[in-house]
Amino acid sequence: MSLEGKLALVTGGGRGIGRAIALKLASQGADIIVDFFRRRDTAEQTAKDIEALGVKAEVVRANVGDPAKIDEMFDMIGNKFGHLDILISNAASGVGRPIMDIDVKAWEWTMDINARACLLCAQRAAKLMEGRGGKIVSISSLGSHFVLPNYTVVGVSKAALEALTRYLAIELAPQGISVNAIAASAVETEALKFYLKEGLVKDNRQATPAGRMVVPEDVADVVAFLCCEEAFMIRGQTIIVDGGTSVGLFALAGKENNEHS
Amino acid sequence: MTIEEQIRDIVAKITHVDKSIITRESTFKEIKADSLDVVQALVAVEETFGIEIPDEEAQQFKNFGDFVSYVENHVAQTEKV
Numbered sequence: 001m002s003l004e005g006k007l008a009l010v011t012g013g014g015r016g017i018g019r020a021i022a023l024k025l026a027s028q029g030a031d032i033i034v035d036f037f038r039r040r041d042t043a044e045q046t047a048k049d050i051e052a053l054g055v056k057a058e059v060v061r062a063n064v065g066d067p068a069k070i071d072e073m074f075d076m077i078g079n080k081f082g083h084l085d086i087l088i089s090n091a092a093s094g095v096g097r098p099i100m101d102i103d104v105k106a107w108e109w110t111m112d113i114n115a116r117a118c119l120l121c122a123q124r125a126a127k128l129m130e131g132r133g134g135k136i137v138s139i140s141s142l143g144s145h146f147v148l149p150n151y152t153v154v155g156v157s158k159a160a161l162e163a164l165t166r167y168l169a170i171e172l173a174p175q176g177i178s179v180n181a182i183a184a185s186a187v188e189t190e191a192l193k194f195y196l197k198e199g200l201v202k203d204n205r206q207a208t209p210a211g212r213m214v215v216p217e218d219v220a221d222v223v224a225f226l227c228c229e230e231a232f233m234i235r236g237q238t239i240i241v242d243g244g245t246s247v248g249l250f251a252l253a254g255k256e257n258n259e260h261s
Numbered sequence: 262m263t264i265e266e267q268i269r270d271i272v273a274k275i276t277h278v279d280k281s282i283i284t285r286e287s288t289f290k291e292i293k294a295d296s297l298d299v300v301q302a303l304v305a306v307e308e309t310f311g312i313e314i315p316d317e318e319a320q321q322f323k324n325f326g327d328f329v330s331y332v333e334n335h336v337a338q339t340e341k342v
Contacts, residue, residue: 038300038316061313063304095297109297 001228004029007084008227009077011035011064011121012091014043016189017139020216021088022046023053024224030086031056033077037063037091064091064117065109074124084128086227089118089138089161094154107153114157115164122168126177133176135227138165139219140183140238142246158183162238169236180226180234185242187214210243218243264310264336265329271305272298272325285326292325302328310336 008025012018013034019042022032032050034057036043043059050057058080062073077084093113095106118138125136140162142148143155162181169179185208186192208214222241225231240246265285273280276294283292289299303314306328312335322328 040313040315041317105301106297109301 001224001230002029003086003224003227006030006086006227007033007081008086008088009033009035009073009084009121009125010088010090011062011117012037013088014039014046014059016191017184017187017216017219018088018090019046020220021090021223022050022057024217024220025086025088025227026050026053026055026057028224028228029055030227031058033058033060033081035060035062035064035073035091037061063113064089064121065093065113067116067120070117070120070124074121074128078128082128083132084125085132085134087121087125087134087136088223089121089136091117092139092154094151094157096150096154097152098150099152102153110153111157111160114154115160118161118164119168122164122172122179126172126175129175129177134178136168136172136177136179137223137226138179138181139223140165140181142183142185142240142242144183144238146246165238166236173235178226178232178235180231180236181238182219182222182226183238183240183242184214184219185245187216187219189216208243208245209248212243214241214243264333267309268302268306268329268332269325271309272302275301275305283325285324285329287325288323289325306332312336 003025008030010018010022010032013022014036022034026032032055034043034047040061047057047059060073060076062069064070091113094110097106122136125134138161140158143151144158144162148155165179165181172179219241222239226234269280269283272283272292275298276292278292294302303319307314310332312332314331318331
């Protein structure tokens with residue numbers, strides 16, 4: 001699998017899952033544009049690490065929750081490179097609150113960054129992929145299917161992202177663009193440390209049949225595969241990367257029941 | 262309008278509090294700013310003054326005064342350049 005000569009944009013590419021994706025695609029030969037919003041230091045470090053792999057890296061700051069910033073980012077890409085081969089919609093944010101505390105501001109903030117940005121980025125990316133095709137992969141989470149405490153807004157935004165992935169996959173297929181998503185369970189990142197601290201998720205190591213938590217590189221490996229020609233026939237899918245957690249829940253519940261009987 | 266007044270207006274608009282209660286000693290909690298309000302205030306201030314406030318710096322702000330001082334110093338630096 002090679003991505004030599006390809007140009008990829010990774011939103012939220014400076015840290016966590018985005019950084020791992022950026023480095024993985026770079027290791028396959030792609031030049032990478034690293035978008036960041038709040039942490040320039042980690043984005044610049046990621047760019048240095050990408051360049052150390054022998055490919056080019058570009059850092060761009062854009063809050064993808066703001067349509068004008070998305071436009072500015074893609075204007076820059078259009079002017080500087082004139083094309084794009086791969087879009088990874090990874091940037092995400094969220095407000096963790098019980099349903100009764102969710103206000104319009106929390107809803108819009110989360111939906112704008114996690115769902116609307118995927119549409120707006122895909123629209124602009126598709127234009128830069130004209131005549132050459134491309135790959136779009138968005139990062140979802142198991143919270144789109146399963147109920148996690150205080151995760152309502154994020155879970156709903158990810159469900160929107162997954163539905164959007166299906167629609168994009170069909171409408172952009174004639175242009176040679178493959179669109180898919182990945183839903184991971186809790187991934188060991190800085191964001192997870194925050195969620196653990198806030199009590200939004202529990203350490204699920206023991207609930208993972210694969211025996212360890214998902215790490216960013218697990219997600220990055222699947223992204224890289226979806227970006228290769230070998231994944232040509234996978235369209236509009238959300239691939240679950242969770243070490244078996246979601247299909248193992250029932251078995252685990254059964255095990256606990258047995259212990260109590 | 263001073264930098265402090267402009268930032269006070271931005272913060273009051275986001276947190277829906279009367280700006281008269283926002284002093285340099287006010288903590289974000291006292292002005293009813295949750296973490297989302299703080300990020301939105303940072304973004305609005307960045308855009309108003311054309312500067313970038315890194316999260317690692319913003320996390321050090323203990324009160325409104327720290328926020329204002331950072332912006333005052335940063336805008337001054339930018340103008341000197």
